[in-house]
Amino acid sequence: MIGAACSLYAVRAGLDVVVVDRGPVAGGTTGAGEGNLLVSDKEPGPELELALLSRRLWREITVAGPPDDRRPPDRGFDRPIDGRVVDGRVVDGRAIEYEPKGGLVVASTPEALTALTALAAGQRAAGVDTVPVTPDQLRELEPYLAHGLAGGVLYPQDAQVMPTLAAAHLLRASGARVETGRTVAGVLRGADGAVRGVRTERGDLRAPAVVNAAGTWGAEVAALAGVSLPVLPRRGFVLVTEPLPRRVRHKVYSADYVADVASDSAALQTSPVVEGTAAGPVLIGASRERVGFDRSFSLPVVRALAAGATRLFPFLEHVRAMRAYSGFRPYLPDHLPAIGPDPRVPGLFHACGHEGAGIGLATGTGHLIAQTLTCKAPDLDLTPFRPDRFAEEAAP
Incomplete structure (x- = not known):
C-alpha cells in the first residue's frame, strides 16, 4: 500500500517510477490488513498530523458515492482507472470499498x-x-x-477501504511500471556511495533514487544498502x-x-x-x-x-x-514510521515501519516522499520520522 501511494504521487510529480515486489500486489502485510483510515487511535503528535494529512489526501483522490449508496462495489477491473482523473480524483470509491463510516x-x-x-x-x-x-x-x-x-x-473522520483493492487501484492509477515476482537482491551504489539502482535476479534496474517501501521487511532492504533500520x-x-x-x-x-x-x-x-x-x-x-x-x-x-x-x-x-x-x-521501537531521505546513503529513501496504520497513512507518506524526491519542502516536518534516528540513539 505504501509503495502504491509513493508511486502515485511520484508519477504525479513528473518522475518515472518502477515498482519492484518479490510477490504479487498486496501479497504481504497490505493483504492481511483491515483497511482502516483512522485518526481515532492516534495521540496528538507527529503520527496524528500525518493521519490528518493522509485523510485529506484520501478524500482528494477518491471518487466516493453518496453515503446511502448501497449498490454492490465494483470489485473487478472491468472499469479500469488507467490514469483517468475526475476533478483531480483518480480512484473509484466503490471499487475499493471506501466507506467514511466513522x-x-x-x-x-x-x-x-x-x-x-x-x-x-x-x-x-x-x-x-x-x-x-x-x-x-x-x-x-x-x-x-x-x-x-x-x-x-x-x-466521524474514521473510514475504511478494502486494502488489496486499494493498493491495486492506486498502482493502476499511478501508471507506474510494476515488476511483480522480482526480488531485490542488492542496492547498487557508485564510487561516491550514492544509490545507482537495485540488483535483482533478472538484472539490474538503474535509478538515481530507491524508496524502501518493503513494510515488515524494511530492515532487510535497508541492510542491502548497508544501513540499519530496526523494523x-x-x-x-x-x-x-x-x-x-x-x-x-x-x-x-x-x-x-x-x-x-x-x-x-x-x-x-x-x-x-x-x-x-x-x-x-x-x-x-x-x-x-x-x-x-x-x-x-x-x-x-x-x-x-x-x-x-x-x-x-x-x-x-x-x-x-x-x-x-x-x-x-x-x-519500529518508537511507533513512528521511517519517512524520507536517509542521510547515510545519498539517494536512499525510506517509507516503512507504519505498524498497523499503513493503509491510512499511505497517501500522506506517498505525498511527502514525492516532495522530498523532487527537492520540495515537505508539508510536514519529517524530523520525527528520520530513518537514521535509531542509529543516533545507539551511538556511544
Missing part, C-alpha cells in the same frame, strides 16, 4: 471513559472531530451493542464472520485498544475491535505480539478475539466465523 470508541468503566475523554480533548485541539456519546446514545449508533457501557466517543514484525490475527450486512455500522473498539497500539510489550495483547465491511462480513480483532515471522495459527489468540467481540456485541456469540488470517505489522 469510528466509535467505547469505555466499559467510568475510569476508562475519563481517560478516553481526556484523549479526545487533546485530539480535538489537534484538529480531530470528536463527539461525546452517552450510554443511551451508544445504542442509537449501534443497536446491537452490549448494555452497561459507560459511554464513548464518536470519530520488527508484530503479528496480529483477524477473524472474519459470515455476511452480516449493516449489523455493525461503525468501526467499534474498546478504549483499551489505544493503549495496546502504543505499548512496547512483546507479549500477547488483545483488545476488542469489531467492524462491518461493505461486502457484508464482520472483521474482528485485534491482537499484537512479537513472535518473529511465525505464521502458525494460534487458537488461544483467536479465542481471545472472539471473547472480546462478544463482550461488545453479544449477538456475535451465535454467528459463524468463516475464517481467520494473520499478518505482520512493521513495528
